[in-house]
Amino acid sequence: MTERPQTSSIDPAEVAKFQAMAAEWWDPQGKFKPLHMLNPTRLEYVTTQIAAQFGRNRDDARPFEGLTILDIGCGGGLMAEPMARLGARVTGADAATGNILVASLHAEAQGLEIDYRATTSEALAAEGQSYDVVMALEIVEHVADPADFIATCRDLVKPGGLLIQSTLNRNPKSFLMGIIGAEWVMRWLPKGTHDWRRFITPDELAAMTTATGLNVVDRCGMVFNPLGWSWSLSHRDLSVNYAMTAVRDA
Numbered sequence: 001m002t003e004r005p006q007t008s009s010i011d012p013a014e015v016a017k018f019q020a021m022a023a024e025w026w027d028p029q030g031k032f033k034p035l036h037m038l039n040p041t042r043l044e045y046v047t048t049q050i051a052a053q054f055g056r057n058r059d060d061a062r063p064f065e066g067l068t069i070l071d072i073g074c075g076g077g078l079m080a081e082p083m084a085r086l087g088a089r090v091t092g093a094d095a096a097t098g099n100i101l102v103a104s105l106h107a108e109a110q111g112l113e114i115d116y117r118a119t120t121s122e123a124l125a126a127e128g129q130s131y132d133v134v135m136a137l138e139i140v141e142h143v144a145d146p147a148d149f150i151a152t153c154r155d156l157v158k159p160g161g162l163l164i165q166s167t168l169n170r171n172p173k174s175f176l177m178g179i180i181g182a183e184w185v186m187r188w189l190p191k192g193t194h195d196w197r198r199f200i201t202p203d204e205l206a207a208m209t210t211a212t213g214l215n216v217v218d219r220c221g222m223v224f225n226p227l228g229w230s231w232s233l234s235h236r237d238l239s240v241n242y243a244m245t246a247v248r249d250a
């Protein structure tokens with residue numbers, strides 16, 4: 001583990017926003033509707049990357065048996081649950097205690113064993129925890145210092161493991177789609193959920209990730225098609241939502 005001054009990744013105002021919405025995590029028509037819509041596409045991306053890195057066959061019933069996964073900033077567990085169903089040993093961590101309560105109750109009702117913790121990346125790193133895969137999905141735009149947060153995530157990845165991040169690009173189109181479209185026109189998200197200035201371009205995210213010593217091996221867009229009302233993966237279009245995979249050298 002790299003020695004760095006211990007700073008907090010928490011931006012209290014950001015965490016308070018999610019704490020206030022905690023009860024709505026599992027309502028597909030509620031305040032997290034965009035994440036519910038995006039989830040199958042994110043799952044497709046994440047499972048493809050993990051299967052490729054660890055030589056697993058996604059057609060198996062539980063292809064990720066034996067792998068440990070940390071879902072940092074797990075919210076209500078929208079991604080933690082499917083990963084547990086695929087056989088992984090999942091830890092879900094979130095700074096908002098309300099989220100962890102909702103996530104734990106939901107997993108229990110589903111008969112899923114997930115180790116949910118109200119904590120932060122830096123606290124887990126300080127405990128010396130490490131995982132085969134760290135998923136940091138839609139969180140880097142909400143933390144106090146993205147570069148510092150990514151460096152802590154790197155510490156949490158075992159050698160040979162993966163850090164998979166997803167976030168929003170910063171450009172005029174993402175302002176139109178991510179703020180005006182999603183928050184003001186469609187009202188999919190409460191106004192103010194996102195601050196466009198905190199969105200991160202793929203090059204910025206790749207630079208911050210590479211600076212930690214991780215190797216970025218894939219960047220992929222997640223594209224909303226308003227005609228088909230569907231999402232798809234695209235390695236050509238990273239203009240709004242995108243994901244990035246990085247490997248820690250073995």
Ligand SMILES: C[S@@+](CC[C@H](N)C(=O)[O-])C[C@H]1O[C@@H](n2cnc3c(N)ncnc32)[C@H](O)[C@@H]1O
Pocket residue numbers: 008009010011014015018019035072073074075076077078079093094095096099119120121136137138139142143144
């Ligand atoms: C947009 S939500 C994404 C939730 C989940 N990853 C998903 O995509 O379904 C961001 C989450 O990150 C959490 N969060 C923000 N800052 C955090 C921090 N420093 N440590 C842990 N969780 C944090 C928030 O409480 C919130 O639940």
